[in-house]
Amino acid sequence: MTSKTRFATMVAVAGMVFQSSLILTALAVPGSKPPAKKPKAAAAKTKTAAKPDAQLVAAGKKIYDSKGCSACHAIGGKGGNSGPDLTATGAVPTHTVQWLSVQVANPKAHNPDSTMPGFAATIPAKDLTAISTYLVTLKGSGPSGSSSATAPVKKGPGPDPAVVAKIEKLGGMIGPVAQNDDHLDINLHLAGANVSDASLTSLAGLKGVVRLDLGTTPITDAGLAKIKGMKDLTELHLEGTKITDAGLADIADMKNLTYLNLYNTGITDAGLAHLTKLTNLKHLYLWQTKVTPEGAAKLKQSLPQADINLGWEQPAAKKP
Numbered sequence: 001m002t003s004k005t006r007f008a009t010m011v012a013v014a015g016m017v018f019q020s021s022l023i024l025t026a027l028a029v030p031g032s033k034p035p036a037k038k039p040k041a042a043a044a045k046t047k048t049a050a051k052p053d054a055q056l057v058a059a060g061k062k063i064y065d066s067k068g069c070s071a072c073h074a075i076g077g078k079g080g081n082s083g084p085d086l087t088a089t090g091a092v093p094t095h096t097v098q099w100l101s102v103q104v105a106n107p108k109a110h111n112p113d114s115t116m117p118g119f120a121a122t123i124p125a126k127d128l129t130a131i132s133t134y135l136v137t138l139k140g141s142g143p144s145g146s147s148s149a150t151a152p153v154k155k156g157p158g159p160d161p162a163v164v165a166k167i168e169k170l171g172g173m174i175g176p177v178a179q180n181d182d183h184l185d186i187n188l189h190l191a192g193a194n195v196s197d198a199s200l201t202s203l204a205g206l207k208g209v210v211r212l213d214l215g216t217t218p219i220t221d222a223g224l225a226k227i228k229g230m231k232d233l234t235e236l237h238l239e240g241t242k243i244t245d246a247g248l249a250d251i252a253d254m255k256n257l258t259y260l261n262l263y264n265t266g267i268t269d270a271g272l273a274h275l276t277k278l279t280n281l282k283h284l285y286l287w288q289t290k291v292t293p294e295g296a297a298k299l300k301q302s303l304p305q306a307d308i309n310l311g312w313e314q315p316a317a318k319k320p
């Protein structure tokens with residue numbers, strides 16, 4: 001089949017694949033190998049998210065109100081602040097109904113050090129869907145709602161088929177982040193050692209890439225220099241690559257990043273100096289790097305919103 005049809009097929013399964021790849025990624029940090037891919041059949045269960053059902057949204061709001069979420073989260077200025085503001089949580093491209101359901105049921109699946117309680121035991125699956133359907137409707141401009149990642153998604157022609165073909169030939173994956181969202185998710189982690197700095201040249205021209213996984217590929221700073229212009233990225237995986245402190249200068253202006261994984265790289269405190277402008281960053285993984293607790297604490301001063309994870313202890317406790 002042609003790249004174009006391949007891409008269309010991807011649209012159908014992307015929601016689920018993206019979701020499972022997120023979970024796999026979360027599980028894969030650190031050390032352990034990513035578990036085997038889920039069987040394709042699971043993709044068939046992906047729901048079409050055409051129009052949020054008004055009844056479901058209303059039910060979801062009720063559940064949100066009854067489960068004490070607002071003790072930690074604010075929506076439209078009301079609620080606590082020990083968790084992130086959710087006023088615009090639905091505007092984040094990666095926050096699909098599936099992602100949100102996992103977040104609420106088992107926050108540790110997204111962040112092993114999550115301090116949010118899991119609701120898997122107290123919110124049944126049906127209610128989880130309702131609460132997540134409600135949360136995806138929240139697109140108000142909160143503190144995190146000003147980035148270009150929140151711009152409405154236009155149905156475009158899709159990415160250049162030649163680039164899609166190249167990525168697939170390497171053994172990687174490219175597709176929209178969700179059925180109703182044409183932002184792109186590129187996973188080259190799957191392609192591993194096939195990927196080189198040169199492979200990234202063709203990615204540079206793609207628009208609207210919000211998630212890029214280069215984990216465990218042998219890319220270096222020269223590769224980072226090629227993707228420097230990908231300013232829509234919200235999630236970037238560089239774990240297990242050969243990048244150095246100097247290379248981080250090329251991601252200094254990726255202001256939409258909310259997730260950055262540098263696990264098992266040669267990064268030191270000096271490299272963190274390039275990250276101080278990433279004010280949307282929420283999760284930074286620094287396990288098995290040369291970063292010191294002092295270096296992490298220093299970055300935390302510039303990025304108080306970020307959860308900077310060194311793998312053994314949190315550099316600063318969250319406000320009660």
Ligand code: HEC
Nearest residue numbers: 067068069072082083084103104107111114115116117119
């Ligand atoms: C005890 C405080 C607390 C409670 C109660 C709580 N959360 Fe959270 N929540 C957090 C924290 C802290 C985070 C930040 C990320 C993490 O640690 O997982 C978070 C993250 C989230 C996120 C991801 C937001 C983002 O931008 O990354 C969502 C969505 C969310 N919570 C929804 C809920 C819902 C829905 C409920 C109620 C069923 C709830 N939370 C209850 C503390 C809480």
